[in-house]
Amino acid sequence: MSYELIVDVKxxxxxxxxxxxxxxxxxxxxxxxxxxxxxxxxYVGKVKKVAPSLRAVFVDVGYEKDGFLHYLDxxxxxxxxxxxxxxxxxGKQKSPKLNYFKMESDIPxxxxxxxxxxxxxxxxxxxxxxxxxxxxxxxxxxxxxxxxYIVLVPFSNKISVSQKIKDADEKTRxxxxxxxxxxxxxxxxxxxxxENRKVAELDADLRDLVGKWDKLHHALKQxxxxxxxxxxxxxTSSLLRDLLSAEFTNIHVNDERMTEEISEFxxxxxxxxxxxxxxxxxxxGIFQHFGINxxxxxSFGKKVMMPSGAYLIIEHTEAMHVVDINSGSxxxxxxxxxxxxLETNLEAAQELARLLRLRDMGGIIVIDFIDMHQRSNxxxxxxxxxxxxxxxxxxxxxxxxxxxGVVELTRQxxxxxxxxxxxxxxxxxxxxxxxxASILIIDEIQNSLKSLLEKGSQSKVELxxxxxxxAYLKHGLKSIQRQWFMNHKKWVKIQGLTDFNFLxxxxxxxxxxxITA
Numbered sequence: 001m002s003y004e005l006i007v008d009v010k011x012x013x014x015x016x017x018x019x020x021x022x023x024x025x026x027x028x029x030x031x032x033x034x035x036x037x038x039x040x041x042x043y044v045g046k047v048k049k050v051a052p053s054l055r056a057v058f059v060d061v062g063y064e065k066d067g068f069l070h071y072l073d074x075x076x077x078x079x080x081x082x083x084x085x086x087x088x089x090x091g092k093q094k095s096p097k098l099n100y101f102k103m104e105s106d107i108p109x110x111x112x113x114x115x116x117x118x119x120x121x122x123x124x125x126x127x128x129x130x131x132x133x134x135x136x137x138x139x140x141x142x143x144x145x146x147x148x149y150i151v152l153v154p155f156s157n158k159i160s161v162s163q164k165i166k167d168a169d170e171k172t173r174x175x176x177x178x179x180x181x182x183x184x185x186x187x188x189x190x191x192x193x194x195e196n197r198k199v200a201e202l203d204a205d206l207r208d209l210v211g212k213w214d215k216l217h218h219a220l221k222q223x224x225x226x227x228x229x230x231x232x233x234x235x236t237s238s239l240l241r242d243l244l245s246a247e248f249t250n251i252h253v254n255d256e257r258m259t260e261e262i263s264e265f266x267x268x269x270x271x272x273x274x275x276x277x278x279x280x281x282x283x284x285g286i287f288q289h290f291g292i293n294x295x296x297x298x299s300f301g302k303k304v305m306m307p308s309g310a311y312l313i314i315e316h317t318e319a320m321h322v323v324d325i326n327s328g329s330x331x332x333x334x335x336x337x338x339x340x341x342l343e344t345n346l347e348a349a350q351e352l353a354r355l356l357r358l359r360d361m362g363g364i365i366v367i368d369f370i371d372m373h374q375r376s377n378x379x380x381x382x383x384x385x386x387x388x389x390x391x392x393x394x395x396x397x398x399x400x401x402x403x404x405g406v407v408e409l410t411r412q413x414x415x416x417x418x419x420x421x422x423x424x425x426x427x428x429x430x431x432x433x434x435x436x437a438s439i440l441i442i443d444e445i446q447n448s449l450k451s452l453l454e455k456g457s458q459s460k461v462e463l464x465x466x467x468x469x470x471a472y473l474k475h476g477l478k479s480i481q482r483q484w485f486m487n488h489k490k491w492v493k494i495q496g497l498t499d500f501n502f503l504x505x506x507x508x509x510x511x512x513x514x515i516t517a
Contacts, residue, residue: 002249007236007262008286009255016235017292018243024295025354025391027418030235037063037127037137039415040146040232042216044085045139046225047121052114058136059125062226065136069125071113075142077155078116079104082141084155085124088220096217098185103155122225130415145209148241148269149194149202150178152209156187164192174202181206186213193245237265242393244270251277254286298440299358300420305440306351309447310344314355320364323352327370329451341370342377346384353388362394362413371405382407441469441503442480452507452515453488460510462493469505470496 001021008015013031017024045059048066058066075081080103087093093101107116117123129138145152159178161171174195178188181203194202212230219229232238236258240251244266251266253259259279267274280286287293298305304312309329315322325348327340352367372378378401385407386398395412402408445463452461465473473480473494485491500506507515 001247003243003245003247004249004290005236005239005251006286006290006292007251007253007255007258009253009258014234014236014258015287016239017287017290018239019290019292020391022291023354024292024299025357026239027296027358028235028239037061037130038232039127039130040238041127041228042143042230043125043127043139044220044223044225044227044229045123045125047117047119047123050114050117050119052112055113057113057117059123059139060226061125061127061137061139062228063131063136065131065134067125067127067137067139068135069117069123069139069141071111071116072109073128073138073140073142074107074116075140076106076109077103078107078141080155081124081143085122085220088217089122089223091221093217096214097183098154099183101185103185124220124229129413132413132416144189145212146241147191147205147209148244149191149197149205150209151189151191152206152213153187153189154213155185157185158187159190160188161190162192162194165190165195167195170195177202178206183210186210236262240266241269244273248273248276252280252286252290253277254280294440296420298443299355300418301440304351304355305443305447306347307447308344308347309451310347312348312352312355320366321361323365323367325367325369329448338372338374338377341372342380345369345372345377345381349381349385350388353385353392356389356409356411357392357394358418360394360415360418362411365409365411367407367409369401369405369407372401378405441505442472445469445505446480446484448507449484449492450488453490458509458515460493461490461515462495462508462510462512463505464495464497464500464508465505466500466502467496467498468502470494 004019004022006017006019008017011032013029016026016028016030018026018028043061045061045067047057048060049058051057055071057069059069061067080101083104084093084098084101123141124143125139125141126143127137128140131137143154145154159175159182161174165171165174174190177199178190181199182188188206216230223229240262251262253262256279259277263274263277266277280289282289285293287296302314304314305328306312309327311326311328313324313326315324325345327344348369355361356365369381372381382398382400389396389398392411397410399408445465449461449463452458463473481492481494509515
């Protein structure tokens with residue numbers, strides 16, 4: 001299994017595409033000059049309103065809408081954190097170290113927000129969710145600092161180990177190791193990637209996070225709300241920090257300066273891996289060269305095709321996302337309808353797991369799989385879906401298929417859903433209406449042709465298309481038309497008809513009668 005990161009640097013900002021086995025699984029964008037409220041950023045904010053009925057307060061952190069801070073997001077050590085923050089701001093807490101800091105008692109879980117925070121109070125908060133739609137950012141006062149191998153938790157002495165590390169001996173080793181090097185009154189969460197790491201690597205990561213805490217302490221001395229006192233890494237660095245592993249094969253960047261910066265960052269977090277960072281110098285756009293533009297068009301529309309000819313229909317509502325699975329032009333492998341439904345559903349489960357991560361769909365998602373009558377097949381689908389979702393970093397919960405074949409899924413929403421317009425102006429009507437993305441028409445024709453030829457019922461097949469599509473299919477010595485002949489051992493005549501719409505096509509037999517795939 002291999003991963004690649006494609007970095008497209010432009011004046012307007014940076015676009016990042018993460019590929020797994022050449023398939024697009026994540027897409028990020030960071031615009032130049034615009035202010036972002038990224039998850040992990042730490043702010044000094046001012047309480048604007050206390051809402052006892054919601055057990056929450058609204059905090060001004062500089063966004064047009066006040067951030068939302070719930071009582072349960074204060075964290076049990078809120079009093080200690082607030083004492084440190086106030087002491088630093090007033091010049092009484094001169095050291096960032098917590099060795100001699102007197103900890104306060106934890107706040108009760110069933111406490112009242114109005115007894116803990118008052119209006120106009122200055123508070124130290126961290127962005128837990130980016131602003132979504134008309135809502136401001138979701139905030140937390142339980143400050144944490146994330147590194148590559150560990151997460152530093154101030155005002156705590158607890159050491160936690162990722163549940164994904166299964167080896168009991170390794171868990172014990174990591175706990176003892178971290179306990180021997182961590183500063184007093186700093187808790188630590190050991191991440192999955194820390195498994196089998198050496199002492200020097202973990203110690204360097206810990207020292208880096210302690211350095212960030214020192215920087216935060218210094219920034220608090222003169223901070224006036226609303227003010228960001230510590231920013232999270234940029235999108236590229238944070239993505240590499242969380243995902244970089246031995247499975248990463250290449251990082252392609254189309255900007256020389258950014259290439260050097262990424263290479264230096266990679267050498268710091270994973271010495272020896274900086275060789276995978278490569279400067280892309282070709283004239284053709286980097287996203288075009290690696291086929292990312294086409295994958296974006298294919299993955300962000302209402303209708304998403306799968307290689308077998310089956311497809312997904314994805315609808316968005318205010319309350320939830322709804323997905324319908326259709327077999328489409330998929331060729332049955334046998335007469336058994338149950339088996340065909342299972343194959344389509346398993347393929348859809350894998351594709352949907354990729355799309356949820358790529359489009360960053362969150363909240364409630366309802367999926368209508370093709371009905372299957374055997375319980376064993378429903379169990380296979382459920383296990384396949386759970387396995388496909390393992391690589392998703394967002395928290396999620398999947399329910400087993402109901403008797404109607406419906407699967408309910410909840411997925412953590414930490415940033416706005418990625419929306420990309422995949423429709424384009426029709427050259428036939430000069431923009432008076434929209435058509436589906438034309439980049440996908442060749443794939444659709446090829447899927448239909450494959451299905452039709454595999455039936456083997458026609459000795460002669462002719463394709464009728466718009467003249468523009470005809471020219472594209474016939475272009476060059478290694479044209480798509482010749483590739484069809486090499487793959488299917490049958491020559492397909494292509495005829496361009498000027499009365500066809502741009503995306504209209506039809507297969508006909510020797511008598512000119514339409515053939516359906």
